[in-house]
Every structure is written in C-alpha cells, then in structure tokens.
Amino acid sequence: MTNTAENRAPPSPLQAVARIARMYFRVGLGRRRTLWLSLLALLPALAALIGRAIGEGGDEAWFSATAVPLYLEFLALGLALYLGVSSLSDEIEDGTIAFLLCRPVPRGAIAVAKIAAVVTAGGIGLSASLGLTFVLCHVPDVEALAGAAPRLARVLSVLWLQMLLYTSLFSLAGVWLRRPMLLSVIFGFGWEATVSHLPGELPRFSLMFYLRSLLGLAPGDSGLLSALVPPLPPAGVATSLAVILAGTVLFAGLAAWGVGRREFR
Amino acid sequence: MSWTVRARGLAKWYGQVMALNDLSFELSAPLVGLLGQNGAGKSTLLRLMTGLLAPSQGEIRLEGGDPRRDRALRGRLGYCPEFDRFYEDLTPVQFVEALTRLHGGAAEAARRAAEEALERVGLQEHARRPIRVLSHGMRQRLKVAQALAHRPRFLLLDEPLAGLDPLGRIELTRLFREEAAAGCTVWISSHVLHELKALTDTVLLLHRGRLLAEGSVRRIRDLIDAHPHRIAVGCERARELGAILARFEHVRRIEFTGAGLVVETVRPDDCYEELGRLGAEGDLGIHSLDALDDNLEAVFRYLTR
Numbered sequence: 001m002t003n004t005a006e007n008r009a010p011p012s013p014l015q016a017v018a019r020i021a022r023m024y025f026r027v028g029l030g031r032r033r034t035l036w037l038s039l040l041a042l043l044p045a046l047a048a049l050i051g052r053a054i055g056e057g058g059d060e061a062w063f064s065a066t067a068v069p070l071y072l073e074f075l076a077l078g079l080a081l082y083l084g085v086s087s088l089s090d091e092i093e094d095g096t097i098a099f100l101l102c103r104p105v106p107r108g109a110i111a112v113a114k115i116a117a118v119v120t121a122g123g124i125g126l127s128a129s130l131g132l133t134f135v136l137c138h139v140p141d142v143e144a145l146a147g148a149a150p151r152l153a154r155v156l157s158v159l160w161l162q163m164l165l166y167t168s169l170f171s172l173a174g175v176w177l178r179r180p181m182l183l184s185v186i187f188g189f190g191w192e193a194t195v196s197h198l199p200g201e202l203p204r205f206s207l208m209f210y211l212r213s214l215l216g217l218a219p220g221d222s223g224l225l226s227a228l229v230p231p232l233p234p235a236g237v238a239t240s241l242a243v244i245l246a247g248t249v250l251f252a253g254l255a256a257w258g259v260g261r262r263e264f265r
Numbered sequence: 266m267s268w269t270v271r272a273r274g275l276a277k278w279y280g281q282v283m284a285l286n287d288l289s290f291e292l293s294a295p296l297v298g299l300l301g302q303n304g305a306g307k308s309t310l311l312r313l314m315t316g317l318l319a320p321s322q323g324e325i326r327l328e329g330g331d332p333r334r335d336r337a338l339r340g341r342l343g344y345c346p347e348f349d350r351f352y353e354d355l356t357p358v359q360f361v362e363a364l365t366r367l368h369g370g371a372a373e374a375a376r377r378a379a380e381e382a383l384e385r386v387g388l389q390e391h392a393r394r395p396i397r398v399l400s401h402g403m404r405q406r407l408k409v410a411q412a413l414a415h416r417p418r419f420l421l422l423d424e425p426l427a428g429l430d431p432l433g434r435i436e437l438t439r440l441f442r443e444e445a446a447a448g449c450t451v452w453i454s455s456h457v458l459h460e461l462k463a464l465t466d467t468v469l470l471l472h473r474g475r476l477l478a479e480g481s482v483r484r485i486r487d488l489i490d491a492h493p494h495r496i497a498v499g500c501e502r503a504r505e506l507g508a509i510l511a512r513f514e515h516v517r518r519i520e521f522t523g524a525g526l527v528v529e530t531v532r533p534d535d536c537y538e539e540l541g542r543l544g545a546e547g548d549l550g551i552h553s554l555d556a557l558d559d560n561l562e563a564v565f566r567y568l569t570r
Contacts, residue, residue: 023363104340
C-alpha cells in the first residue's frame with residue numbers, strides 16, 4: 001500500500017504541538033535576532049563580572065537586590081514580550097501561517113506550539129544566563145554557592161513561570177491586535193513594571209505582583225505616597241501560583257481559539 | 266476518480282470589498298483551470314477551498330466535506346499559495362519535511378517524502394541550501410514540492426507557473442499532468458489562458474468576483490485569439506531575440522523594456538511555442554514569460570457587454 005495522504009492518520013493534537021514547536025525552534029535558531037537576544041540575556045553576567053573587577057557589586061547582595069529584579073522586570077518580561085508578540089504576528093503578517101493552517105492539525109495547536117517553542121528557547125537562555133551570573137556572584141566561596149542554591153532554584157522556577165505567563169499573554173496580543181508590539185510595550189513596561197511597585201491595592205491588578213510575591217518581594221517603598229497608603233504585603237504562594245497558572249491557561253486558550261477562529265488572508 | 270467541488274451562493278467580502286459574489290457551480294474533472302485577471306477572485310476561491318477562509322455567505326464543499334471544519338479532508342489537500350514567503354533560514358528539505366510531518370507518519374518517512382518531492386520538482390541539488398538564497402523559479406518549485414510531498418488527493422495550485430522560465434513551465438506542466446493522470450484532482454489558477462490550455466479543457470472563468478463562464482477552454486481561447494496578445498519576455502539578449510521574433514508573420518509589434526521585451530502577436534499558441542523552444546535552447550537567456558493582463562481584458566469586455 002502506498003503511503004498516500006489517504007491512508008495516513010493525522011497527528012494527535014499533542015503530536016501536532018510537538019512537531020510544530022520543533023519546527024519553530026529550528027526556525028528560531030537560524031535567525032540573527034536569536035544571537036542578539038542571547039547576547040542581551042548575558043548582560044547581567046557581564047555586569048557581575050565588571051562589578052567583581054572594580055570591587056563594586058557583583059557579590060551575593062548585588063545578585064539578590066539588583067540582578068534578580070533585572071531578570072524579572074526587564075529581561076524575562078522583555079524577552080516574553082518581544083518573542084511572544086512577534087512569533088505569531090510576524091507569521092500572520094507575512095502569510096507563512098497559511099502553510100500550517102491548510103494541514104490536518106487543530107488550528108489552536110499552532111498557537112500552543114509557538115508559545116511552547118518561545119518558552120523553551122527563552123527559558124533555556126535565561127536559565128543559562130542566570131546560572132552564570134549566580135556563579136560569578138558567589139565564586140570562589142563554594143560554601144556560599146551551595147547555600148544559595150535553593151534560592152537560585154526558586155528564582156529559576158519563577159522565571160520559567162514568568163516566561164509561560166507573559167508569552168501566553170503577548171501571543172494573545174499578537175493574534176488579535178492590529179498593532180500588538182506598541183500596545184504590549186505600553187502594557188508590559190508601563191503597567192506591569194510600574195504598578196507592581198506602587199503602594200496600596202493597585203499592585204493586585206498586575207501579574208508582576210504575583211511573580212514577585214513568589215520570591216517574597218513586596219511592592220517597594222515610594223516615599224511620601226507609601227506614608228499615606230501602606231504598601232501591600234506579598235501574596236501567598238498558593239494564590240500567586242493560582243493566578244499565574246489560571247492566567248497562562250486563559251491567555252494561551254484565547255490565543256489558540258483566536259488562531260482557530262480568525263481568517264488569515 | 267476526480268473529486269467533486271460544489272459551490273452554492275458562495276460569496277466572500279473583506280470589509281467593503283467584494284472578492285467573490287454569488288458563485289454556484291458543481292464540477293468534477295481531473296484538471297480544472299481557474300482563469301481570471303488579478304483581483305478576479307481566483308486566490309480567494311482557492312483559499313475558501315482549503316479552509317483558510319470562511320465564506321461570508323453560501324457554502325463550498327469538496328467531495329461533500331467542509332474544508333474549514335473537516336481536518337481529515339484538509340489532510341488530503343495539497344495547497345500551493347501564490348505568495349512568495351517562507352521560513353527563509355530553513356533548507357528546502359527541512360521545510361518540506363517539517364510540513365509533511367504534520368500529515369502524520371514517522372520522521373524518516375517524511376524525510377524520504379520531502380526528498381522525493383524535491384526531486385520531482387527538480388530541486389534536489391538545492392535541497393540543502395537556505396531558502397533565502399534560492400531564485401524566484403526555485404522558490405516556485407519549492408511551493409509545489411510542499412504541496413505534493415504528502416501525496417494529496419486534491420492539489421490546489423495558485424499561479425504556480427508565474428514568473429517561471431520556459432523550461433520550468435514545461436517541467437511543472439508535465440508534473441501536474443502526471444498527478445492528474447495518477448488520480449489526483451488538480452485545480453490550477455492562472456491569468457494566462459495558454460498556460461491552462463496546455464493542461465486542461467475545463468475552465469472556470471472569473472471576473473471581478475463573478476463566475477463568467479464555465480466549461481470548454483476552446484471557446485474562450487477563440488475569443489482571446491481574436492485579439493492581439495501581449496507577452497512580456499524577461500531576457501538577457503533582448504535585441505537578438507527581437508530580431509528572431511520579427512521574422513515571424515504572427516508578430517505584430519515588439520517593444521523593448523529594461524528587463525527584456527514585450528511582443529504582440531495574433532497567434533499566441535505559436536508564439537509561446539517558439540519562445541519555449543528558444544528558451545529551452547538557452548542561448549538568449551530567456552528567464553521569464555508573462556502574459557500581460559490586457560489580453561483577457563478585451564475578452565471580459567466582450568463577455569460582460
């Protein structure tokens with residue numbers, strides 16, 4: 001019997017996600033922007049190295065106070081924003097999505113695969129960079145290195161969750177919005193990065209607040225304003241995880257639904 | 266056996282723009298040509314047939330199934346889009362293999378199918394170079410290869426011969442005929458009647474989103490042949506080609522352009538044959554043939570009068 005399209009069973013939804021994600025991963029690796037983003041992700045490690053060399057920063061205290069917020073509020077957010085938005089919207093814009101939409105795969109699998117590929121690529125890059133920065137901030141004190149390892153594991157877990165949450169959110173923007181990048185930058189760096197630092201109840205309405213809460217980081221002290229409105233304590237671990245996971249499922253689900261529903265010319 | 270395509274009151278509009286208007290037909294033929302000028306609605310109809318678009322009104326069925334909803338049906342289609350966009354950093358073999366895997370089956374089988382399809386379209390020598398370095402003609406062939414690799418039952422080809430050199434046209438035309446002979450239903454769009462004439466006698470003629478005529482290519486060809494036909498020839502040695510063409514009785518006028526020349530003829534069949542022969546010889550550097558849209562315009566004016 002010949003192996004025609006007629007006598008081959010189409011892949012299951014999970015297989016479809018894995019196969020499309022693998023293809024995207026391969027496509028992403030070949031792009032020049034991957035090199036630039038990898039170099040950008042290494043900036044904190046470079047800062048740690050310079051700090052160690054000039055004797056200012058680059059130590060354990062610097063890692064917790066400066067490096068971790070830098071990853072959380074700039075690098076991971078920026079990476080998820082840029083890759084999340086562009087991964088789907090670029091493909092919709094240039095029409096290559098048609099090559100996938102005419103195949104026997106659930107259309108939603110395309111969005112889920114894209115999110116999976118971005119999270120995997122971004123997560124690996126950030127983990128490698130954070131690990132390197134961590135080591136640079138602790139060597140040659142091996143005991144301190146070992147003692148701080150649980151903290152590193154916790155930060156890594158939060159970064160992966162953050163990639164998952166924000167990539168889903170910004171992919172959703174890429175599917176539905178006409179100018180997704182501009183609006184996502186305004187939301188990401190305007191709302192998310194700012195509101196989570198304000199005193200009062202407002203941080204509850206930002207996703208960053210729950211990510212920061214998992215690391216025990218409370219909204220910052222804003223001087224006069226925090227004298228009038230007391231800062232919010234970090235949310236509990238269960239609440240934070242529930243919000244992050246529910247948000248991820250909701251955003252990824254809506255992105256998948258959008259790819260299934262929308263028409264692409 | 267050929268698949269039956271049935272459209273009932275099919276319409277598609279984008280905002281205020283009507284792309285297709287009240288199309289109804291039922292057709293079952295091994296090879297069908299979709300003929301019309303740019304903007305006639307050919308690509309929209311093919312995209313409705315692949316399920317990429319949903320009808321604004323009416324319905325379209327392929328062998329009784331709805332391509333927008335029926336995943337298994339989509340698995341038996343092969344679609345070659347008109348646009349020239351790819352995942353540029355992949356190689357042709359990676360590109361075709363990855364897409365073929367989405368039809369099920371093991372990686373090794375998909376790799377073999379991809380290599381076989383690339384060989385069939387004559388791209389085997391370029392199978393491992395990045396797509397971004399391929400010429401326009403090679404990219405056209407690659408689009409056909411990704412549509413063929415999973416061995417579909419129904420091929421939908423949107424302007425697959427546009428901008429190809431004469432040899433490429435001959436090779437791909439032969440390939441489409443082979444597919445149809447092997448039992449695959451082939452629908453092919455073009456704005457060049459003479460391209461379609463070499464493939465089939467069954468044509469749907471679209472004009473401004475409406476179905477103008479359905480059936481024999483001969484009648485439409487007779488109408489077109491009554492009007493002078495203009496062919497743009499991309500060529501490296503245009504002066505020498507012009508000198509050769511000027512000797513033919515059917516050539517009315519030759520106009521030199523930056524990229525080659527435009528020849529006006531009253532016997533397009535003969536002219537295409539001559540150009541094909543000269544192109545295959547390769548001495549004059551003929552790299553593209555394009556029928557200019559105004560050939561059909563006169564016929565449309567006649568039919569819509």
